[in-house]
Amino acid sequence: IKLILNTKSILLNAKATTVLDNKRRPRWVRQDAKCFCDIVINKKRQRVSLKTKSNPNLFYVFVDVGTWLKNRNANFFILSDKKAGLKFGTEYRNLYNGKIRKTDSTDFWVEYSDVKGFKNKYPSAN
Numbered sequence: 743i744k745l746i747l748n749t750k751s752i753l754l755n756a757k758a759t760t761v762l763d764n765k766r767r768p769r770w771v772r773q774d775a776k777c778f779c780d781i782v783i784n785k786k787r788q789r790v791s792l793k794t795k796s797n798p799n800l801f802y803v804f805v806d807v808g809t810w811l812k813n814r815n816a817n818f819f820i821l822s823d824k825k826a827g828l829k830f831g832t833e834y835r836n837l838y839n840g841k842i843r844k845t846d847s848t849d850f851w852v853e854y855s856d857v858k859g860f861k862n863k864y865p866s867a868n
Contacts (some may be wrong), residue, residue, distance in 0.1 A: 769851060769853070770804070770851060770852045770853050770854055770856070770857070771851075771852060772849045772850065772851055772852070773830065773849065773850060773851075773852050774848055774849055775790070775830070775831070775834040775838075775848040775849070775850055776848050777826075777830075778792075778793065778826055778827045778829075778830040778831040778834065779791065779792060779793060779827075779830075779831040779834055779835060779848075780792070780793055781848055783846055783848075785842075786842045786843060786844075786845075786846065787840065787841065787842050788838050788839065788840070788841060788842075788843065788848070789839065789840070790831075790834060790835040790838055790839040791835070791839075792827060792828070792831045792832065792835065793827050793831060796822070796823040796824035796827055797823045798822070798823070798824075800822070800823035801820055801821065801822055801823065802820070802821045802822075802823070802826045803818055803819070803820050804818070804819040804820075804821075804852070804857045804860075805817070805818055805819075806818075806819070806854070817861055818861070819857040819858070819860045819861050820860060821857065821860050825860070829856060830850075830852065830856070833850075833856065834848075834850055837850065838850075
């Protein structure tokens with residue numbers, strides 16, 4: 743989705759999941775670790791390092807759709823590109839640096855526990 747306000751463009755990439763976790767709750771969506779890390783795959787073994795540059799104009803907004811479906815009041819979790827890179831990049835690096843994956847995929851699940859500390863960190867627009 744592309745929004746244009748005055749001369750600025752805002753790109754929105756929306757994802758949702760219907761996959762349930764082991765407690766029958768919707769899982770948070772899969773992310774591509776290449777958004778948050780520098781990854782080199784050699785013979786399926788990954789070398790993962792944190793990105794050193796971040797975009798100060800880029801923010802990730804995670805929405806708790808489960809809460810919206812229950813009471814029509816959504817929870818928003820907002821991470822800057824830098825914070826997302828540190829959080830998810832570090833997590834992915836700890837899980838997969840030097841490891842062999844069955845495929846060349848760099849996907850991983852972002853869970854509620856990964857973003858809950860970023861709930862409503864910014865003032866509302868009301």
